[in-house]
Each structure stands twice: as C-alpha cells, then as structure tokens.
Amino acid sequence: MLVEEAVRSAIRNGAEEAEGFEISMRRISLSVEKGILKTASSTRETGLGVRAVIGKKLGIAFATNPLDGHFVGKRAFINAKASPEDPNFHSLPDPHEVAPLDCILDPKIRDAEVEDASSLFMESIEAAKISPSVVSVSGMFDLIYSEVSIFSSRGVDVKESRTSYHIFLEVSAKDGDRRGSGFNFSDGRKLDSLDPERLGREAGEIAIRSLDSMKIGVEELPVIFKPKSLPGIIPFIIDEAANAENLQYGRSFLTGRLSTQVAREEVSLIDDGRIPWLIGSSSFDDEGIPKSRTAVIDNGIFRSPIYNWYAAKRDGRESTGNASRDYKRAPSISANNVLLHAPKLEMSEDELMDVSRGILVLYTGDTPNLATGEFSGMAETAFLIERGEVKKSLRQTGIAFTIEDALKGLEGVGRDIEPAGSYYGGSIRIRARVSGPG
Amino acid sequence: MSAGLELGADFIELREERSLSTIIRVVDGVIRELSSGDELRISVRTLYNGGWGFSVAGSEEELDIALKESFKMAKLSSNWSSKFEVDWPSFKGGYEVLGREPAWEVPLERKISILMEQHKIASSIKGVKNTNIHLVDSLKETRVINSLGTDTRQKISRVRISSYIFAHESGITEAAFESKGGLGGIEIIEGTEVAEKAAKRAVEALSAVPAPPGKHRAILDPKLAGVFIHEAFGHAAEGDAVLNDESILAGMMGKSVGAPSINVSDDPTIEGLYGSYRYDDEGTEARKKYIVKGGVLSGYLTNLEVSKKLGIEPTGNARSMDFSNPPEVRMSNTFIEAGDWSFEEMLSEVKEGIYAIGSLYGYTDPAKGQFMFKAEGGWLIEKGELKKRLREVAITGMTLEVLHNVEAIGKELSHDPGSCGKKHQWVPVTTGSPHIMVSGIVFGGR
Numbered sequence: 001m002l003v004e005e006a007v008r009s010a011i012r013n014g015a016e017e018a019e020g021f022e023i024s025m026r027r028i029s030l031s032v033e034k035g036i037l038k039t040a041s042s043t044r045e046t047g048l049g050v051r052a053v054i055g056k057k058l059g060i061a062f063a064t065n066p067l068d069g070h071f072v073g074k075r076a077f078i079n080a081k082a083s084p085e086d087p088n089f090h091s092l093p094d095p096h097e098v099a100p101l102d103c104i105l106d107p108k109i110r111d112a113e114v115e116d117a118s119s120l121f122m123e124s125i126e127a128a129k130i131s132p133s134v135v136s137v138s139g140m141f142d143l144i145y146s147e148v149s150i151f152s153s154r155g156v157d158v159k160e161s162r163t164s165y166h167i168f169l170e171v172s173a174k175d176g177d178r179r180g181s182g183f184n185f186s187d188g189r190k191l192d193s194l195d196p197e198r199l200g201r202e203a204g205e206i207a208i209r210s211l212d213s214m215k216i217g218v219e220e221l222p223v224i225f226k227p228k229s230l231p232g233i234i235p236f237i238i239d240e241a242a243n244a245e246n247l248q249y250g251r252s253f254l255t256g257r258l259s260t261q262v263a264r265e266e267v268s269l270i271d272d273g274r275i276p277w278l279i280g281s282s283s284f285d286d287e288g289i290p291k292s293r294t295a296v297i298d299n300g301i302f303r304s305p306i307y308n309w310y311a312a313k314r315d316g317r318e319s320t321g322n323a324s325r326d327y328k329r330a331p332s333i334s335a336n337n338v339l340l341h342a343p344k345l346e347m348s349e350d351e352l353m354d355v356s357r358g359i360l361v362l363y364t365g366d367t368p369n370l371a372t373g374e375f376s377g378m379a380e381t382a383f384l385i386e387r388g389e390v391k392k393s394l395r396q397t398g399i400a401f402t403i404e405d406a407l408k409g410l411e412g413v414g415r416d417i418e419p420a421g422s423y424y425g426g427s428i429r430i431r432a433r434v435s436g437p438g
Numbered sequence: 439m440s441a442g443l444e445l446g447a448d449f450i451e452l453r454e455e456r457s458l459s460t461i462i463r464v465v466d467g468v469i470r471e472l473s474s475g476d477e478l479r480i481s482v483r484t485l486y487n488g489g490w491g492f493s494v495a496g497s498e499e500e501l502d503i504a505l506k507e508s509f510k511m512a513k514l515s516s517n518w519s520s521k522f523e524v525d526w527p528s529f530k531g532g533y534e535v536l537g538r539e540p541a542w543e544v545p546l547e548r549k550i551s552i553l554m555e556q557h558k559i560a561s562s563i564k565g566v567k568n569t570n571i572h573l574v575d576s577l578k579e580t581r582v583i584n585s586l587g588t589d590t591r592q593k594i595s596r597v598r599i600s601s602y603i604f605a606h607e608s609g610i611t612e613a614a615f616e617s618k619g620g621l622g623g624i625e626i627i628e629g630t631e632v633a634e635k636a637a638k639r640a641v642e643a644l645s646a647v648p649a650p651p652g653k654h655r656a657i658l659d660p661k662l663a664g665v666f667i668h669e670a671f672g673h674a675a676e677g678d679a680v681l682n683d684e685s686i687l688a689g690m691m692g693k694s695v696g697a698p699s700i701n702v703s704d705d706p707t708i709e710g711l712y713g714s715y716r717y718d719d720e721g722t723e724a725r726k727k728y729i730v731k732g733g734v735l736s737g738y739l740t741n742l743e744v745s746k747k748l749g750i751e752p753t754g755n756a757r758s759m760d761f762s763n764p765p766e767v768r769m770s771n772t773f774i775e776a777g778d779w780s781f782e783e784m785l786s787e788v789k790e791g792i793y794a795i796g797s798l799y800g801y802t803d804p805a806k807g808q809f810m811f812k813a814e815g816g817w818l819i820e821k822g823e824l825k826k827r828l829r830e831v832a833i834t835g836m837t838l839e840v841l842h843n844v845e846a847i848g849k850e851l852s853h854d855p856g857s858c859g860k861k862h863q864w865v866p867v868t869t870g871s872p873h874i875m876v877s878g879i880v881f882g883g884r
Contacts, residue, residue, distance in 0.1 A: 029492075031861070034682040036520055039764055040511035041492035049473075060473035065496045075474065082546040083472045114514055135683040136805075140861060172684045172805040179686060181805035210806070218652045249465065249568040251604050253611065329461065330471040365801045366810070369830050371604060371611040374648075376832040376882045378810035380803055396808050396834040398882020400651065435651035435882045436834075 009073025015052035019152035047327035052076035090313035095155035103276030109163035127200030182206030210393035215438035222358035231421030244311035253373035263407035273336030280336035340425035347412035401432035449485035479761035489515025528587035533716035537623025541575035556633035567606035582721035605640035612643035619855035649883030664869030669800035677744035686807030696841025706770035712855030724754035759863035773870030777847025848872030
C-alpha cells in the first residue's frame, strides 16, 4: 500500500518515526449559470503526505503525481534533517482503538452517476425560479466519495471511506431598478438529507423579498441570526478561540480564561465529531485519533480547549480528536460539529421575533477577531423587523458586538435546529450595534 | 486533440501543470511546518453544444480515459439553446520568470534563516507576544494546447512571505498582518520588513479604541483602497457575472460610475507582481485593460466564452487554482491609478474623519451592488491631525455610489499581494492603489 511504502521509506532512510496520510477522492461537480447546466466535471485524485521525525526535528513531503512512496518518504526525511529542533515536539500520535461510525458513507453518493447528480441539482435550480423577477440562478453541486488512510511507524493503521455533498445556490432578482439577491446552501454526508426543492425555493424567496430595500442609521438593536448566518460566528468560538494552539500562543481572546465564566450559565457549546451524517463526523480525526464529544463551554464555564496530538502533549493532555489536515500540510486543529445547547433559553420562532424593532440576519460572510473577540461585519442578507414582523431588506448594514457580550447576553435560542457548515443549532437573538448610512 | 474531435467535441483544451512547492511556518522562532511537494496533472476540458466537460489525467497514459470522461460530461451539460460558435483567436508562445535566484534552488536552511530573522526582528519589539512567519514558494510549469491551435508554455516562480504578529499588554491582545510576494526568486523577500511592520502596528493597536459607527469622510491607505477597488468594482466587472445578470454593472458600459479623475485597471503584464502572468489558463495572451477610465465604465474582464458572448476581445482573465479546477473569470493585478494629492493635503482637507489602514479581507454581493471590506484599524482624524488609534472595523459601501464619492487620489501607487476566492478556487492576485479620500462610507464600529 502506498502510505505504508512511504512510511517504510522514511524509516529506511533514517527517520526515527514516520506517519503517512493518504486521501483518494472521486468528485462529481456541477456548475449552473443563469439557470442552465454549464460545466460537469468528474475527477479522481490521490494525494499523499508524509511526516518524518528525527529526534525533535520534523519534515513533511507530499505528492499527487508521481505517487512514488519511496520518493515521498525519502523527501520527508530530507526535510526533517534540514529542520531545526522543535523543543515542544513530543512524538507522533500513538495508536488508538477506533470504534467505527456507521453513518458517514452513503451508497447513494458513492455510487452516484453524474446524471443522478444533475437531475437532483436541476430540481433545486428550477425551484428557485419562483417569479419572473428571478433573472438568474447560479450554483455549484459536489458529490464526493473519499478514502482516507493513516499509517505510522508507531502503530497507527486506520482507514475509512466517507461521502459528502455540498450545494450552493445564488439567485439574482430584478424588477425595474430594484435589485435583490438570495442564496442557500447545504452540506452533509447523506444525500437524502438534502431537500433540493426546498433549498431552491428558499433561495428564490430570499431574492424576491430583498427587492424592497432600505437603509438604516446607527442603532443598538436586537439582532436575530438564522442558523445559516452562524457558521462563521458560533463555530469560530470553538474552532479558533478555544483552539489549543491559539491559546498556547496567546492569540485568542479566551487565553487565560479556562475555568472562568465566558457565557450565560444556561449556555453550553459542545464539539461532537460523532453525530450521524453531519459533515464534521467521522470515526477518527486526521491523525487517527477517535473523534469524540468535548464540552468546550459547559453551563457558561470555559472547560476545555480542542486539541490535536501536538498541542495536547504540550499541555500534558490527551487529543480531543480535532486534528485536521490536507495531505500537503501539518495537522492543524479544527472543530468537528459545533452544538449550541441552551434548553432554558429556547424560544419558538414567534418568541424570537417578538421585538418592537430589530434585525433578522440570514447571511454574513464575516468572522470575529481572534485577538479581541470583537465582531464587526456586514449583514449581507438582512431584514428589518418591526413589531415582530419582517419588513424591508437592509442595504449596507454593519453589525458589531463582542463574542463575550453575545454569549453572556444571549436572549434566546431557536428550536429551528439545522446543520449549517460546522454549526448544528438554532437561531440566536443577541443585542448589537447596527450601523448604516440612513 | 484528434481523438477528441473524432468523438464530436466542438473544442478541446489540455492543460498540463507541474508544480513544485515549499511551505515553511515558523511560530515564535520554532519551525512548526516544513513541507515540500511535487504535483503533476493534465486537465482535459471539452465543449459540446454549449456545455463544458472537465476531467483530469494523472499522466499522458491516462489521457484517453480522461478525454472520454470529459466528453461524457460535456454531453451531459450540452444544451442547444446555449450553443455558440467556437472561433476564438489562438495563441502561441512561451514565458518564463524564475528570478535572480530561483526559490526552489535555494537550500532550505537559507529559507529558514530568512524566517528566523523575521521572527527575531518582530520579537525584539516591546509588547510582541507571538510571531507567525510563513513562507510559500512555488514553481509552476503550465502548458495549454487547444483544438484551435493555441500552444503556450509558462514557467513561473512565485514567492510570498507573510507575518501575523500578536501583541499583548494589560489584558489586551491585538494582531496585525503584513505580506510581501511576487513573481521571481528568493530575492523578492530578502531584506523584507514584513515582520517589523506588522509588529509595530500590532503594538500600536494595543491603545486602540472602537471606531465611531456610521457614515464618515475617510482616507483609505493603499492596502485598504486596493481591496476596496477589488471588491467594489473588480468582482462586479467580471464578465461572467455581467453575462448572467448577476452584476450591478450589467448594461452600464460607457456610463459614468465615478469622478472623471478615476482610472481603474487590471494588468497581469506588470513584471514581478504576485498576480502577474503572460498567458492565462486558457492560453490567451494577457493584456492591460481599463475597467474604469476617466470615471466611465470602460471594460469587463473575460475568458474565451464570455468574450464571445459579450462581443469583445478576450482579455486573458481565465484563471484556475490548479489542475483540479476549470478556469473561471478572475482578476489579476487590479488597481486605482495614481492621482496628484499628497497625504498631508488629504488630512487637512478631511479635518474630521477616519484614516483607515491595513486590510484583513473583503467580499462582495455584485447582484445587489454592496460590498464590505475590513480594515485592520485606523486613526481618528481631528482638526486635520491623526489623534486616536482605532480598532479593526468593517466598512460597507454600494458599488454604484462609491466611486462618485472618491474626492481625492494620492500620488503614490503601491501594490499588495493577496489571494482571491471565487467558486471555491483561490488564485494569487495583487491589489493596489494610492491613498484615496472618500466621503459617505459606513463604518461598522461599536
């Protein structure tokens, strides 16, 4: 096997430890422009990366082609030789017992033909055309089947097949001089969890609703974030702020806050890499460590960072199964699936929207500042709420708050739980500074 | 080519790409990542009745299978209603930029010492808590041939160093980012000041206060103004968005979009810049073009298909992230050309406002015509002087309004390397601008 051959080559050349990471991927990808299928692509690729260790010196080599394990292993050794020592390096990961997770391979995706993908995607595209004012629907749809193998001289030997789908739609609407745009996206490991008609229709509805727009001025308002506006905000708290490396180097606003209160006591934030069919789920992480459940914020208290092997050993802890990598790079740390758990703050949609004046945010592309925890971004798709009713869409509207204020002042959490990127939770309502030109 | 034409394809394009790259990351003076690799693939793109098919071969031996797969994909995408005539110009030629000292020939030890030196400089500055220095160099050899006779070869060495520095004092942490890169050899980054600049800005930001939210008259520094024009206009001028009715600039050609003093161009031919190339990923020869000239919308960016459909000459803006992805319409080096104001003149003209500096990122919604770009920080201007240091802040604007609000353009143009994302593909670009003075943009501070 390629990955074994590469590891053995690194050892044969003089490395004391070596680890190989191999990923083979079959991807069907469709692209639609202006409502018409534009490009279909089908690719199969394999990437191999090897980490070699000499004492406390580490080197990595990678290749897609030629896939020569001997060469890649040797190159990793040469790179390790050239590298200065890393005093914080402990070892490559130890082998662990991995309990296989069933719900990560969907035969429908694995065996999909491009025609199957096309008919599903076009159903979504057609559903977005809800009005003559919809002038364009564009999007991408990917079906991926991948096989991951990790093998090391320390005894790690795991492999797994996984599937995933990723769909994204953008809708443009025009009515005279009025312009609107809508979007929708979904990803997961099981095709049946995708409702193509609903996905398209919702994107079309957002575009039409945003034709009527207005600008507001500077106000302090309740802001309701729908789940699809939150992948860059809530998971960030685990992915970046509670990332052990960022804490160890003092980059995060949560540095020095372990065991202190950082959120309302009703609020817990959990990383869980074993939830069936979610995009961040798999049996093991990218170092072969079993994925697990980590209560990062437990009843308002910051309880645990997330770790890969390197950062865990540096803190004298065990990895939490959050190593993440592509074959070219060293493993980093990232969240699996991030759950917001706050049953005492749960609200119905009517209760969440019950504000005299506020903002409903459907999408923002922004993330908080890691060092300060401040969020300052654009509400790309947002609507004004007056007396509980959704009114006109907002243009050129900024939103600003701090993560800690948001977590401590969280007013409510919706029951509209859905996966959105690595976020798995409902809408939230907080108070924030809103700024526009009006 | 002949096998593809026999299958019935209207157009075939093969892109062979070999890439050698090195990635080195130094954190607090310790090597955390030293990686190098070798990649080779041949992508096969076919066109049939208006639909594109795309596949990838690992070697020449796999080309036949990839061709058939690509054609199968093209047939699935085909649609008689979107069929168009394939009569693009063809291009032949070669281009090579390796620099004085090609980066892949430089021993790893020397590259490491450059990074360590940057760490040393940054960490010697009082208040610096954490240094992150990152080097990526690549040598990419590309050959594009197509069924119309195009045959271009390009060998480009690209180098970029970046520094991300965190400073800490009395419970406050701030960070700043700086990078330098271009086409050429290791000489591009030797003697760079990226770590020092980022460290000083991070320390300076420790005393920063939130920006006052709302509409302000502002001066944008060249980094920020470069991202501003990239997001505000560049994306909206991408011809595919125009063609698909997804850009607010559709139907605006020849119309006034800004003050007569404003010229915005996209030019991949500038020697040595990070977003430069001679031939794009369809083999089209690159050229300079104006997006805005004298305040008037004067050009869209295109690939072969979009140029045909818009009835304009191909602009050489088809770019892909790598062999795994088909080319899309993308920017290269996009910038506002120099004007005649000094920074001091702008300051005294603004009197009360904000001097926004450093760019973190930006994005746009070209359909609605709104965009956002994030400043690393800034200064409050009072009585024509820089008074209080400001924290990171988001700035929003509307594409069809902002250039009319540009009141002054500085004398000195400078460029900044970056990475631009579209359809999950990231490509190297350069943003650029002199200082500009703008009224009525909205700051989203607390």
